[in-house]
Amino acid sequence: MPSARKVPWVVKYKPRRVDEVVDQEEAKKLFIEWIDSWFRGKPEKRASLLYGPPGSGKNSLVEALANERGLELIEMNASDYRRSSDIERIVKTSARGRSLTSARGKIIVLDEVDGISATADLGALDAILDLIKSSSYPVVLIANDPWDPKLRELRDACLMIEFRRLTKTAVKKVLHSICLSEKLVCDEEALDFIAERSEGDLRSAINDLEAVGEGFGKVTRSAAEALLRSRDRDLNVFEVVRKILMSKYAWQAREASNQTDLSPDELIKWIHENLPRQAQDPEDLWRAYEALSRADVYFSRIVKSGSWDLLTYAVDMMTAGVALSIKNTQYKFKWVKYSFPEVLRLIARTREVRQVREDLAKLIASHLKCSTSTAKSDVMPLLKVIFDSNPQYAARLALGLNMSESMIRYLSEHNGDAIVKLVDDLRRELARAGVRRGGETALGTRPARPSPESSRGRRTGSSKGLDNFSKK
Amino acid sequence: MSSRSTLAELLWAEKYRPRSLQDMVNQEDVVRRLQVFVKERNMPHLLFAGPPGTGKTTAAHALAHDLYGEDYRLYMLELNASDERGIDVIRTKVKEFARSKLPANVPFKIVLLDEADNMTADAQQALRRLMEMYVDVTRFILIANYPSKVIEPIQSRCAVFRFASLKKEDVVTRLKWICSQERVACDDRGLESIYEVSGGDMRKAINVLQAAAALGEVNVSNVYKVVGLATPAEVRALLKTALFEGDFLKARDTLRKLMVTYGLSGVDIVRQLHREVFSPEVTISEELRVEIADYLGEVQYRLVEGADDEIQLSALLAKLVLLGKPLRQQPQPPKPARR
Numbered sequence: 176m177p178s179a180r181k182v183p184w185v186v187k188y189k190p191r192r193v194d195e196v197v198d199q200e201e202a203k204k205l206f207i208e209w210i211d212s213w214f215r216g217k218p219e220k221r222a223s224l225l226y227g228p229p230g231s232g233k234n235s236l237v238e239a240l241a242n243e244r245g246l247e248l249i250e251m252n253a254s255d256y257r258r259s260s261d262i263e264r265i266v267k268t269s270a271r272g273r274s275l276t277s278a279r280g281k282i283i284v285l286d287e288v289d290g291i292s293a294t295a296d297l298g299a300l301d302a303i304l305d306l307i308k309s310s311s312y313p314v315v316l317i318a319n320d321p322w323d324p325k326l327r328e329l330r331d332a333c334l335m336i337e338f339r340r341l342t343k344t345a346v347k348k349v350l351h352s353i354c355l356s357e358k359l360v361c362d363e364e365a366l367d368f369i370a371e372r373s374e375g376d377l378r379s380a381i382n383d384l385e386a387v388g389e390g391f392g393k394v395t396r397s398a399a400e401a402l403l404r405s406r407d408r409d410l411n412v413f414e415v416v417r418k419i420l421m422s423k424y425a426w427q428a429r430e431a432s433n434q435t436d437l438s439p440d441e442l443i444k445w446i447h448e449n450l451p452r453q454a455q456d457p458e459d460l461w462r463a464y465e466a467l468s469r470a471d472v473y474f475s476r477i478v479k480s481g482s483w484d485l486l487t488y489a490v491d492m493m494t495a496g497v498a499l500s501i502k503n504t505q506y507k508f509k510w511v512k513y514s515f516p517e518v519l520r521l522i523a524r525t526r527e528v529r530q531v532r533e534d535l536a537k538l539i540a541s542h543l544k545c546s547t548s549t550a551k552s553d554v555m556p557l558l559k560v561i562f563d564s565n566p567q568y569a570a571r572l573a574l575g576l577n578m579s580e581s582m583i584r585y586l587s588e589h590n591g592d593a594i595v596k597l598v599d600d601l602r603r604e605l606a607r608a609g610v611r612r613g614g615e616t617a618l619g620t621r622p623a624r625p626s627p628e629s630s631r632g633r634r635t636g637s638s639k640g641l642d643n644f645s646k647k
Numbered sequence: 648m649s650s651r652s653t654l655a656e657l658l659w660a661e662k663y664r665p666r667s668l669q670d671m672v673n674q675e676d677v678v679r680r681l682q683v684f685v686k687e688r689n690m691p692h693l694l695f696a697g698p699p700g701t702g703k704t705t706a707a708h709a710l711a712h713d714l715y716g717e718d719y720r721l722y723m724l725e726l727n728a729s730d731e732r733g734i735d736v737i738r739t740k741v742k743e744f745a746r747s748k749l750p751a752n753v754p755f756k757i758v759l760l761d762e763a764d765n766m767t768a769d770a771q772q773a774l775r776r777l778m779e780m781y782v783d784v785t786r787f788i789l790i791a792n793y794p795s796k797v798i799e800p801i802q803s804r805c806a807v808f809r810f811a812s813l814k815k816e817d818v819v820t821r822l823k824w825i826c827s828q829e830r831v832a833c834d835d836r837g838l839e840s841i842y843e844v845s846g847g848d849m850r851k852a853i854n855v856l857q858a859a860a861a862l863g864e865v866n867v868s869n870v871y872k873v874v875g876l877a878t879p880a881e882v883r884a885l886l887k888t889a890l891f892e893g894d895f896l897k898a899r900d901t902l903r904k905l906m907v908t909y910g911l912s913g914v915d916i917v918r919q920l921h922r923e924v925f926s927p928e929v930t931i932s933e934e935l936r937v938e939i940a941d942y943l944g945e946v947q948y949r950l951v952e953g954a955d956d957e958i959q960l961s962a963l964l965a966k967l968v969l970l971g972k973p974l975r976q977q978p979q980p981p982k983p984a985r986r
Contacts, residue, residue, distance in 0.1 A: 443958070447957070447958055447961060451895045451896055451899065451961075451965075452896075457893065457965075457968045457969045457972050458969060460895060460965045460968065460969070461962075461965040461966055461968070461969040463965075464958075464961060464962035464965035464966075465962060465965075467958055467961075467962065468949065468954070468958055468959055468962040471949075471954045471955045471958045471959065472949050472952060472954050474954070474955070475949075475952050475953030475954045475955070476952070476953075478767060478953060479767065479768055479952075479953055480768050481767070481768050481769050517900075517903065525907055525908060528908065529907070529910065532910045533910075536910070539658070540727065541727075542657070542658060542661045543658060543660050543661055543850065544664075544704045544705075544708065544727070544761075545699075545704070545850065546727060546761065546762055548912050548915075549699065549850075551910045551911065551912070551915075552911060552912060552914075552915035553850070553851050553854060554658070554660075554854055555910075556876075556877035556878070556879075557854045557855060557857070557858040557873065557877050558858075559876075559877065560858045560861070560862075560873050560876045560877055561857070561858050561861040563876070564861060564862055564876075565861040565862065568656065568861050569861075571654060571655055571656035572655075572656045572657070572658070574654060574655040574656070575655035575656045575657045576657065576658070601654045601655070604654060605654055605655075
């Protein structure tokens with residue numbers, strides 16, 4: 176029976192009780208004691224700060240405990256409390272004074288507090304401190320990395336509770352039990368692979384398991400690899416580019432570039448694609464592009480000279496050079512959606528047209544003994560003019576150069592059909608003449624130079640010579 | 648009377664390409680020295696340097712033609728810029744040809760490398776060794792727009808021939824002669840305007856001539872019509888979007904369209920932008936025109952060095968967005984104020 180609504184597994188298998196939270200025994204003990212002390216009325220610290228790597232169970236523990244004790248959760252994450260006024264609002268609506276209508280206690284949860292130091296005005300931090308002092312409910316702060324100097328006062332006000340990175344075994348155990356509940360065939364190696372890749376992040380491991388299970392109906396190592404490797408890479412690249420662009424220090428930006436398996440010349444395309452989305456101030460954008468262009472110049476020098484030593488300078492400029500060029504903080508730390516290098520998509524979409532264009536360029540280049548780029552820039556635009564304005568003459572050129580039908584259509588959108596037909600007529604006429612004259616001029620060959628006789632033949636009839644071709 | 652040559656037409660730049668050295672109407676000094684090689688049936692390695700459309704490739708083919716006759720291609724290996732010419736090709740294909748036995752009737756074979764300045768340093772080094780090892784049976788002719796980009800050891804092994812930009816009279820005389828061959832009506836001012844737009848590049852001049860002729864006759868208005876039609880409207884849009892709207896992302900999309908769908912190279916776009924910048928239809932201050940032109944020069948230089956088209960031109964767009972900032976803050980007189 177398919178269920179009407181699909182709940183993601185991370186939600187479906189969320190721990191309901193504290194003992195379902197995997198590992199973190201020490202953190203559990205500390206946290207429960209602290210909550211209990213609150214409701215007994217005399218907490219040693221009025222707030223706690225749960226910190227540790229993503230997916231290690233910080234939120235899960237809070238939610239499981241609230242569920243067990245019947246406490247109401249009031250949750251906010253970083254984007255909700257950027258300004259001090261946001262925090263004051265919570266203080267007003269939920270924190271001060273016990274609600275008469277609800278007998279239940281509450282827990283106020285501020286998630287991602289480490290995100291606040293960079294994005295919010297500093298008033299927000301004071302407001303949180305005020306909230307902690309005045310709240311009649313426990314305030315729980317959650318962070319991945321609480322060691323930012325700006326958060327020092329907050330740390331002092333909180334009971335610090337550390338969550339450790341989950342072990343691979345612990346992650347694997349959970350994956351196993353989910354497979355059992357979902358009646359999903361899985362092999363040991365696949366779970367090893369997913370658990371390994373998660374680096375102790377249970378949330379991402381469960382998401383990965385779901386993706387593989389959904390996609391393939393069973394969880395095998397090869398399925399997991401096929402699905403996760405590619406997806407991982409793109410997500411990862413966005414993160415790396417974001418880190419680079421938001422870096423405040425040169426070393427940060429340079430280090431970020433090591434966190435991807437893209438080569439520097441690929442990475443520069445991703446930076447180029449997304450830089451203008453992040454650096455919206457014209458001054459910043461120009462400075463950053465100067466840096467990016469310097470990096471690109473180094474790449475060209477590497478190719479020319481073969482000195483790979485120069486690579487490090489290219490990387491310096493495309494990472495640190497770019498990051499430090501973005502000075503306008505209003506945009507620098509703003510979250511914007513990044514995208515895949517558009518030019519790669521464009522190239523894929525226009526493959527056929529480009530193929531025709533390249534073939535035509537080669538054809539012209541071989542006739543004129545020039546490079547294909549000259550053919551494209553100097554000759555093809557002029558051919559387009561001829562093909563658009565003089566179909567009769569265009570047809571003769573198409574015949575002389577032995578152009579394919581798609582080349583003709585490439586050169587003229589409007590006259591394409593007409594010219595193709597004219598060329599066919601010319602070919603037939605030529606074939607008839609060939610039969611008459613014993614097949615002397617075969618199709619597909621061209622005279623090395625115009626013989627005086629034939630040019631004379633062509634010139635008889637009209638003074639203009641161009642749109643004149645005999646139709647006898 | 649129908650035959651292939653009455654029905655089919657070629658590009659005039661091919662049709663009227665001189666086949667023999669004696670047909671070449673310009674570069675007299677160069678031609679004279681090359682004719683000595685033909686007479687003595689001996690020559691050193693050669694490096695032909697000069698701007699596009701000045702007859703370098705033509706001279707190389709004409710030289711081979713005069714040495715070996717109509718079937719000169721039998722004794723010449725020709726590698727164009729569009730061919731693969733990495734170090735592997737040099738070590739295999741070129742080496743095979745260079746070391747192969749000399750046919751009885753010729754003094755040496757020729758390897759012709761067009762746009763040698765675009766070859767990587769590695770490939771040029773490999774080439775240098777071949778030039779040394781097989782000099783008794785094979786001579787190299789290298790062609791380059793920028794001889795300074797040919798590595799020093801190769802330059803010193805070659806006799807360098809400099810091809811000067813063509814003079815106005817040379818170009819106009821040649822164009823007039825072609826018009827008479829083709830029985831096309833033309834006037835002097837039309838032909839002179841072709842020289843103006845092609846700047847001493849004979850191949851380009853002849854191409855413009857043929858397109859103008861296709862419109863009817865060769866006069867000033869047809870020449871400029873051809874040049875206008877051959878310039879994509881997106882080039883001006885690019886300039887305007889960046890300067891007046893300050894919309895970088897939109898401008899970059901236009902740029903990509905120019906590169907991917909028209910197949911224009913970065914240098915092509917820079918050149919066309921340069922023309923636009925000084926066009927009276929682009930209403931900007933004279934100072935700004937000069938400032939943009941200066942930056943265009945810088946971008947073109949980087950591109951010639953081998954930098955990436957899209958990144959360099961995006962840097963240019965970023966510069967234009969910045970330069971246009973004061974224009975956007977006060978409403979432009981010729982345009983209605985926006986926002």
